[in-house]
Amino acid sequence: MKIIAEEGIEGLSAKKIADLLGISKSNIFHHFGSVDEVLNVVFENILAYLVEPVKSHQCPDLEVFLLFLGESIYSLSEEEKLTYSVLLNFYNACLYNEKFRTYLLKTKDEMIVAIATQLSRYSSHRKERLLQISEMIIMTLDGYGLHFLLESDIITFRKIWALQVEAWQSLLK
Incomplete structure (x- = not known):
């Protein structure tokens, strides 16, 4: 993740990973068939890392839930900032790599x-409207994160x- 955050996906190589970890390149290929497989694992882990807290979060009301979402973007530790930076590199790669685009769109839908x-716990709006507002929230979170x-x-x-x-509370009343 450090390499991707600093150099982008194109900067990732088995040699750089091996040098950073102090291991041989063959050790990397023993555990992963290719650098692409390393990228797949990193990407899948980041996406799971983002979705799980939203699925499992318990909030007493709508405002607290929405504030939690914001905090998840702007109260980041240095490690979390690194993760978010890597995610932005994947966003860029999605423009040119269909496999990454598929992963990202699947995760976007899950999110x-x-x-x-979560919104259905606090609002009686139809599912379709809640999904639309949820997509607005995702887009807003992406912009805030950047x-x-x-x-x-x-x-x-x-x-x-x-x-x-x-604004979202007004939409959800």
Whole structure:
């Protein structure tokens, strides 16, 4: 992940992985058939890492859930920022790699369903509307994440996210 975050997917090689870990290249190929397989594992793990907390989160009300989603973007540890940076590299690769695009779209759909399921606990809107609002939330989270990596002003992001939460609460009433 460190290599991908710093050099992009194109910068990843068995030699760089081996050098970083202090192991031989053959050891990498023993565990993974190729560098592409390493990328697949990294990508799948990142996507699972993003979806699971949304599926399992228990919140007392809609506002707390929506604030939790924002915190998941702008209250990142350095390791989580690295993960998000790698995800952005995968987004870029999705433009040219159908396999990554398929993974990402599948995960996007899983995340939309996970958010809509959570929203259904707080809103009586039809499933179709909850799915649409969930997709809006995903798109907004993506934009916030990108901007937060560029400018980590957590106070400003919390204020802006609170405004966004008010708008979504109005949509969901």
